[in-house]
Amino acid sequence: MNSAWQQLTLANLSLAQWRGGSYLYRLVGPLQAWRQSSWLMQWSEPIGALLLSFVFGLAPFVSNGLIGMLLAACLGYWALLTISDSAESKFSTPIHLLVLLYWGVSTVATALSPVKQAALVGWGKLTLYLVLFALMARILRSPRLRSWVITLYLHVSLIVSVYGLQQWRLGTTALATWVDPESPLAKTTRVYSYLGNPNLLAGYLVPAVAFSLAACFAWRRWPAKALAATMTLVNTSCLMLTFSRGGWIGVVAAGFVLLMLLTHWLSTRLPRFWQTWLLPMVLGGVTGFLVLAVLLVEPLRDRVASIFAGRGDSSNNFRINVWAGVIRLIQDDPDNRLLPNYILGVGPGNTVFNKIYPTYMVSPRYSALSAYSILLEIIVETGLIGLTCFAWLLLTTFTQGWLQLQRLRNIGSREGFWLMAAIASLVGMLVHGLVDTVWYRPQISTLWWLMIAIIASYYVPQPLADKNSSAELPQT
Numbered sequence: 001m002n003s004a005w006q007q008l009t010l011a012n013l014s015l016a017q018w019r020g021g022s023y024l025y026r027l028v029g030p031l032q033a034w035r036q037s038s039w040l041m042q043w044s045e046p047i048g049a050l051l052l053s054f055v056f057g058l059a060p061f062v063s064n065g066l067i068g069m070l071l072a073a074c075l076g077y078w079a080l081l082t083i084s085d086s087a088e089s090k091f092s093t094p095i096h097l098l099v100l101l102y103w104g105v106s107t108v109a110t111a112l113s114p115v116k117q118a119a120l121v122g123w124g125k126l127t128l129y130l131v132l133f134a135l136m137a138r139i140l141r142s143p144r145l146r147s148w149v150i151t152l153y154l155h156v157s158l159i160v161s162v163y164g165l166q167q168w169r170l171g172t173t174a175l176a177t178w179v180d181p182e183s184p185l186a187k188t189t190r191v192y193s194y195l196g197n198p199n200l201l202a203g204y205l206v207p208a209v210a211f212s213l214a215a216c217f218a219w220r221r222w223p224a225k226a227l228a229a230t231m232t233l234v235n236t237s238c239l240m241l242t243f244s245r246g247g248w249i250g251v252v253a254a255g256f257v258l259l260m261l262l263t264h265w266l267s268t269r270l271p272r273f274w275q276t277w278l279l280p281m282v283l284g285g286v287t288g289f290l291v292l293a294v295l296l297v298e299p300l301r302d303r304v305a306s307i308f309a310g311r312g313d314s315s316n317n318f319r320i321n322v323w324a325g326v327i328r329l330i331q332d333d334p335d336n337r338l339l340p341n342y343i344l345g346v347g348p349g350n351t352v353f354n355k356i357y358p359t360y361m362v363s364p365r366y367s368a369l370s371a372y373s374i375l376l377e378i379i380v381e382t383g384l385i386g387l388t389c390f391a392w393l394l395l396t397t398f399t400q401g402w403l404q405l406q407r408l409r410n411i412g413s414r415e416g417f418w419l420m421a422a423i424a425s426l427v428g429m430l431v432h433g434l435v436d437t438v439w440y441r442p443q444i445s446t447l448w449w450l451m452i453a454i455i456a457s458y459y460v461p462q463p464l465a466d467k468n469s470s471a472e473l474p475q476t
Helices: 002-008 015-021 032-037 040-058 064-083 094-111 116-139 143-170 198-218 222-241 245-269 272-296 298-307 314-331 350-359 374-411 415-433 442-457 462-475
Strands: none
Touching (some): 040 442, 064 116, 094 116, 143 198, 143 415, 143 442, 222 245, 272 298, 314 350, 314 374, 350 374, 374 442
């Protein structure tokens, strides 16, 4: 059973053998000689980190168009690095292979789309994100550069959260109808900071909460730990004040996973009593705090109650009707198409969705920019084939994350805290995305692929990882 799981998740895949037989991989490295003689390319990794710093440093504050230009610059730089790579520098993981497979499925879906021009726009955006992942997975192999990018994101998120708290204190005007006008929360301030939408802000802060909590353990000095604790409190408070139900569920899921991983990490270093009771005590304390907060804070209580209101809440009713229209779209088998929509979808991107969905929506009142669910959106774009590929990618990513976490735990490396935060953030963002549309905004998509890239950056082939761990274990 264990062997079958390892084969499914490519845990023991010999990438060296794959690279040796891959025609695609033979295209890598024709400019090796130029790179070896170039003074500037001696700083190739820091230059890549600088590009990533622009992406994550500016994302909350600038337009989507400018973010797209930065991603295009990342694509060009990744291409330059790739064609000038040496054999020793070539880096790939099982995660890379499945990202490439997902891109291939999306490419076929684009070619077969009933609105090819619109699908090509979405395919271009997806390609930018996936190339960003490839660049990040390469650059973040350096612990120093990885720490720099994470620290930058944490400081930017702190600025975003502080401004959100200021909006709560001073009051702000809603830029859209985010609350049912007939609900008790109709006049409640929902903060959105620089991102312009409270649900989008919540999606942006889910990883910030996880990483700021991890920083409390990863950063060594006490002033840095105090800053990390402040970040955790500020980010969590701002996320709660978005009153985004999906964001709340997402951060609870991320927090639960992170607490589980932290308990596992610390279990061998604690007395037997704490090994047994630490997790129940932490989970009990957090659960008690959340229950008391819901019971005692009226706006929070009303917002949580609306989750279970069904169609009685206008936001719930809107999503249910959008999902109904999307399911009709997925189930359709048009005569002018080679394959039913549920096999390979209608093509990637919201431009395709906006052209095709109006035919299937249950009422003109329920127009939508996307499917309001990651799973439904993936089926719309790439069909069940794409959904299967995406699920395979997630299984492989989480498996690799777990394997590398075990390796880092055995050698006692503090890098494990960042890895735990990335795994927890993926879970939180995935849970949030099940009921919301923010996952496809560039501010969130770049973070999603950052989490996957962080996990990929820790990759060490399993036989080598076992050898290194056993060699270093007596020293810890």
